[in-house]
Amino acid sequence: MADIAEYIEALKNSEQLGGLVVHHEILKGREAETASCRRPWPVSVERLLDFRGITSLYTHQARAMDLLRSGQNVVVSTPTASGKTLIYNLPVIEHVLSDPDAHALYLFPLKALAQDQLRSFQELVAPWGGDNRPEAQIYDGDTTQWFRKKIRENPPHVLMSNPEMLHLSMLPYHERWAAFWAGLTHVVLDEVHTYRGVLGSHMAQVLRRLRRVCARYGSNPTFAFLSATVGNPQELTHQLTGLDVKAVTEAGSPQGQRHFLFVNPAMTMTESPSKTAIMLLKAALARKMRTIVYCQSRRMTELLSMWVSEHAGEYRDRISAYRAGFLPEERREIEARMSSGELLAVVSTSALELGIDIGNLDLCILVGYPGTIMSTLQRGGRVGRAQQESAVVLVAGEDQLDQYFMKHPTDFFTRPAEKAVLDPYNPVILQRHLICAAAELPLRTGEPWLREPAVAEQVKALEFSGQLLESADGRDIYASRKRPHRDVSLRGSSRTFEILTGADSLLKKDAKPHSIGSIDEHRAYTETYPGAVYLHRGKTYLIETLNLEQGFVHARPAKLNYYTRVRSEKSTEILSISGVRAAHGCRVFQGRLRVTQEVKGFEKRRIRGGKLMTVVPLDLPPLTFETDGLWIEFPREIQRRAEDEFLHFMGGIHAIEHAAIGILPLIVMTDRNDLGGISIPFHEQVGAAAVFIYDGIPGGVGLARQAFQHAPELIDSTLSVIEGCDCELGCPSCVHSPKCGSGNRPIDKFAAISLLRAISSAPEPESGALSLSAAQEALGQHHESVHHEQPSQPEEQSMSDASRPARFAVLDLETRRSADEVGGWHRADCMGISCVCVYYSDRDETLSYSQDEVEALVEDLQRSSLIIGFNIKRFDYKVLTGHSAFDFSSLNTLDILEHVHRTLGYRLSLDHLAQATLGAAKSANGLLALKWWKEGRITEIIDYCKQDVAVTRDLYLYGLQHKHLLFTNKAKQAVRLPVNWDKLPG
Missing domain, CATH: 3.40.50.300 (P-loop containing nucleotide triphosphate hydrolases)
Incomplete structure (x- = not known):
């Protein structure tokens, strides 16, 4: 011992x-508190407990088991080693006894946890004799393909897996798991406190998708959540599932005496x-x-x-x-x-x-x-x-x-344990899972999930971007892709970049790079820029390429005597204000921000001593994203006094920004790397100096929103940290940040203390200054003034059915020669014109033009406010340039094919759209028209061309009225292609 x-x-x-020990705390031990379940256990379960020498249950175990056995969802948040495993295993085993077709899904954030829990389960049921012993198996990335198939075909009573396998393997192929879903009675999520931040936002959607699939097969499982001590277990699990969850937080397990020593x-x-x-x-x-x-x-x-x-x-x-x-x-x-x-x-x-x-x-x-x-x-x-x-x-x-x-x-x-924070409706993450859900099972317009305002808003956005497609009758919504799941990483919120190595250069023909990992787009800009030193599993790599278009990073192993640190500049735009409050003598706001970060270069610093060797400039495009944030407004009087006393005001607010971000995890359960900040001596929208702190994850995950509720505490703690540090000019323990894009310059510790003391002693802002509506109105007025200062933009003209363009034209033409005859499609200007047909809306008439009448055509087109065609920009205008010097790109043009391609990512034929939308078909085709030209049958060509014009016109008018066209997707489903033609530049 x-x-x-x-x-x-x-x-x-x-x-x-000995002199480094600054505190010694003794946590007294406690005796066990026991209780019995309200309802007796079956004899076979009692025998399992007897075999393990368990004569009584802890109070929290009995309470949680009573809830689970009655079909209620429960979260147990108690200390480590308090016997949480038994809480869900016994009710599951009991259920399997009464229903051999019952199944339970256990989800663990780590593979090692699943292995550990499998051993525990097998030890628990080991005394069970006969063929009816409950069976448990693991389904994860280490499971062989042969065994995966066996599990799907004959699922065990208890399946142990992880979130990634549920997301990537089980939900997308739910049909193969039909027997499992139909009998699913319990879902267990262990270590649920880990599902916060980005991962938590993803899991909130994965679990909603899980519930949709369960409903499809007629099951409605009970959820059991197990957590370490966390400040908001009930709120956390409700956000993860949308369900009502009962919380059990008082532990009855014993604990020996424990010493806590702080050594500095x-x-x-x-x-x-x-x-x-x-x-x-x-x-x-x-x-x-x-x-x-x-x-x-x-x-x-x-x-x-x-x-x-x-x-x-x-x-x-x-x-x-x-x-x-x-x-x-x-x-x-x-x-x-x-x-x-x-x-x-x-x-x-x-x-x-x-x-x-x-x-x-x-x-x-x-x-x-x-x-x-x-x-x-x-x-x-x-x-x-x-x-x-x-x-x-x-x-x-x-x-x-x-x-x-x-x-x-x-x-x-x-201090109580922190609250776990997640945003179940992070728009970036929500959109990706809506696409996955629609690929699994068509979304129904009336289903509960889609009734939530945040979800409905993102569904509409995805429909207009062509990533979700409404059925022809408007009842179902389909994904435009069959298997979108692989593009969604549960550990990040933005696009994922593969980090490749294994060859000196990707340009070599014999190069065979392999992946050493992945990184999200946001971090790729600041950690894997060209020239960056990147550490992976203890090895050092030098980044050679950051390919933003194709989404990969190339790195080569290197032995280096330096490390790198990015230099960047940031700016922020306030998009909306959702809260304003007092924090001592200043105002603190909460709202939506648009953050723009520009990576300007990077520093090379020696590993030994950190001495700056050089600064290397970089030219990368800016990274812009929307997120949640809070900002502290510095009253002008406090700023003026600081400047009158010759304090370095910018250095002071910069130091406050760093210290506040560093201390924020006291208030919100987060890592400082999940936060970003900007300090600005005068922000135009605020009308004063401000320090911004925001969620460093695109879309936001709720960190800044929670911190806003504790703004006075944040300011007090920030002052305490800076004042309490023994350094003279600032250090990593108070105002320096290892992530600072400007190399911790300028930083003024003394100015920071003076500013925070001034805020703490100043009177609280008057109630009128804390009006949210007034703040929102002031922001709206600012947006309006900024808009007028911008260069004038084309006005948008409403083109609803009640007010179409005064004169729109629909154009199509046929050529004399084929692409093969002139040397390719890029030589369309050499194809010649057999006829041009144009429908004019003001005359309700279609006119035809010959090759010799192109100039007259140009004059007529210029009198129209909108020209409509199908592939008109890439083909018809190109043909016309062979017979006119006029700049056809100057015409206000709607190219329906261009719109289709931009929305869907692929092209559809005019005939396809016409048949699906109008029930009409083309009367001929281009090859036949070329044959007619050689035979001198110009009348047939004009009739065919006019018919194409009529189809294109009717498609336009249908889209204008219904806000969509129809087409048949790759799954042979009739779906809607959203169009927004009532708002086009006019």
Whole structure:
């Protein structure tokens, strides 16, 4: 038995480390609280519990099981090692007993968790005799194709999988899983607190798609959610599913006494976090203490692992690293060795934060604050699982949050767990899943999902972009593509870029690059620009190519003595305001922003010492996206006073921006990398200086919205962090940011403190200044004034059925020669004209023109406000240029084929559209018209040409009236092609 008290006493008395211990908190143990379920268990289930020596249930287990057994959805949010697995396994097993055709779906965010839970399930049902033993199997990326088919054809009672497999394999091919969906009674989501941010927004839509498919096969499963301690379990799970969920949060499980120690290497210049962690680990190994070390990055994990392999002496074979880059079989071997006690210590990234069973540990060393109280408690909960005395040591880094808690340790232990944030209606993510859902099962216009205003709005947008297609009768909505799922990554919100390597150059014919991973478009601009140094699984790569059009990055392995840091400029436009409130003496706003980021270049800095070597310019197109944000308005009086006192105002608000973003995870469960910021000494729309903080994810995920509710706390915490830092001019612990696009210039710590103190002591804005309607009206007036300052744009002319253009013309022509005869379609100007036919709406008459009458044709066309044709821009006008010097591109033209191609991404023939929309067909074709010309049958050509003009005119008028045309898609379904011809430049 490890002597925790002796270890802690030795640490506090250590000459080298004792002075770094800034706080020691003892969390008292607690006794178990037990209860029985309201309804007795079947005898066979009671026997399973007896076999495992379980004579009673914890109170939270009994409460949650009662809810699940009564068909209610439940979320259990209790500490690590509180017996959550039993909560869903027993009700599922009970249901299988009563219905052998019943199935349950268990979803885990990591493959290793599924393996761990499979072992637990099999151990639980092992005493069961006979053929009716409940069966569980794993269906994930490691499952062979042969076994996948076997599972689909004969699904087990319990299927364990992950979100990606549900999204990519099960929902798109739901027909192959018909028996499974029909019998699905329970859906279990373990570690549900991980489904926040971008992943949470994706999961909210994946689970809605799951419920649609279940309804298709007549099932309505009960949901069970399991979570670490989180501030809003009920709200989180409701956002994920749209369902009512009961929350169980009071744990009845016992816990041994636990010590929490805060160690701050920043108090001395001689110790670093990694060196401190190594000394702590050495002392633990000497005492045979079973230890887990958590690092904030793969790089730190590998540095500590290198020490393990080189300097661990007799313990070398009893320590292992653990990170996501390991092969599945490597990870499972480490888990098994740790669980058995063969390993004394493991050095891990967050990969071992979740509930994988690695046995009873005595000590947890956290190298850097994990970012949230929830994660800290989750990782710390790894120790003392057998109710023995245990310890958690937090070794602080330089980050603002680390140093904040080193100076305010009591705040850590009194502050409630953070709330998990997601936006189930992120427009970027929602659109992608609507397309996936429509590809799985046609959307019905009356179904509940589509009644939600945010969903209906995005459906309309997708219809007009041609990505969703309404059926001819308007009742069903289809996806324009059969399998869109592969283009949707659940871990990102924008387009995904493949990172390729394996060849010196993609231009070589024999190059065979292979993928080493992927990155979303937003991060590609700032992490994989040409010349960037990119780290992947401990290896260094130099980025050679960023192909924005084709969506790939090419990297080559390289040994370099420098790292790179991007330089960029950002601007923001306020699109709408949805909230305004007071925060001491200033106003804070919430709303929708359009952020534009321009990558201007990058710095090369030496690995040793970080010395700037050079700055390399870059010429990349700007990256623009819409997102949610908040902004702090600095009163003009405060700005004027600061400038009168010769403070560096821009340096001050820039420092405030960095410090506020760094401290925001105190309030919102997020990583600072998920946030962006801009500080502007005068923003035209605000009419004053402002600091903007926004969700760094296109569309937004709700981070800024939640932070807005705590604006006064944000300002107080920001001031506390800057004031409490011992540095003189600013450092990473207070106002410097490793992500700053301008290299942390200008930064003025003193000015930041002065500005925040002025805001804190100023009187609160008057109520009139906090009127949301007044703020929205002021923004509208600004937009109007800005619009008038812009160069004049063509007015839009309404062309509804009540007010068409005063004179529109519909044109078609036939040629004398074919493309083959003149050397290709690009020589259309050499094809000659057999006739041109034009319908004029003001005369309700179709006129024909010969090749010699082109100039008269031009004069007539110029009197029309709109020219309509089918492939008119690429063909008809090109033919006409062979007989006139007139610039036909100057005519206001609607090319119906161009509109079709822009919407669908492919072309449809005039005959196809005519038959589907009008029930009419062309009377001939171009080849026949060429034959008639050679035979001198000009009358037949004119009649055929006039008929094409009439079809084109009728298509235009139909689209004008109905806002769509009809066509038959590749699945042989009659669908609508949306058109918006009542608003065209006129």
